[in-house]
């Protein structure tokens with residue numbers, strides 16, 4: 607009887623100890639796995655941040671490059687032409703003809719004023735610093751002004767209450783729109799561009815449409831981005847980077863629409 611109770615106690619102690627060991631082992635391995643996962647998450651977060659910073663830098667460089675291109679084109683096509691015309695006017699002035707003299711001087715004054723205005727517009731044209739200062743809507747306005755000068759009809763409609771996004775997001779968004787506009791000028795054979803920006807409660811919806819020749823989007827629908835140039839691939843990746851939805855629709859002969867939906871209060875940067 608006494609012997610049986612000792613055996614019973616021993617069994618209880620052994621099984622208790624085993625249970626405790628098991629629990630301990632379980633706890634330790636749980637902690638181990640948990641810490642490992644934490645480390646992995648931290649590493650992934652760091653990698654994502656570094657990828658984001660790299661992409662941001664590339665975006666800034668591309669905007670600067672584009673700005674330089676626009677400036678040199680504007681100087682060559684507009685300001686240079688206008689000043690040359692003014693010079694030609696003054697060179698052909700005949701001092702003996704009073705009427706003609708008056709007219710040529712007035713013409714030259716107007717041309718020089720136009721060149722000054724063009725220069726002012728140009729200096730306002732964006733660089734990466736002032737997108738942060740003026741906001742991406744104003745930056746788009748300047749971009750559209752420049753495009754209008756090349757002969758396009760342009761329209762920018764804004765609905766809802768305008769909200770500023772994080773500067774980095776605005777920069778990336780601006781670069782996406784800039785590439786859409788570049789593509790229209792390069793490929794669409796369009797003469798009108800319309801941008802709509804709708805500030806809804808939870809997201810900003812942006813669409814850029816042209817009335818050009820359109821193109822075949824099959825590769826895009828099949829998620830076959832490699833079928834396109836770097837432009838469309840970059841737009842896709844950059845939209846993803848700021849948590850935005852990017853889509854395109856196009857009909858041959860009926861223009862192209864690029865749509866973006868940017869969620870608000872998305873603090874995933």
Ligand SMILES: Nc1ncnc2c1ncn2[C@@H]1O[C@H](COP(=O)(O)OP(=O)(O)OP(=O)(O)O)[C@@H](O)[C@H]1O
Pocket residue numbers: 789790792793794795816818819820821834835836837838839862
């Ligand atoms: N608005 C548009 N209208 C007509 N075709 C378009 C339009 N946008 C893009 N495309 C077509 O999609 C193709 C891919 O565009 P994407 O921007 O990826 O490359 P790209 O402009 O040719 O070169 P990159 O942007 O790398 O300089 C273009 O070559 C063009 O055929």
Ligand SMILES: [Mg+2]
Pocket residue numbers: 785788789835837838
């Ligand atoms: Mg392109």
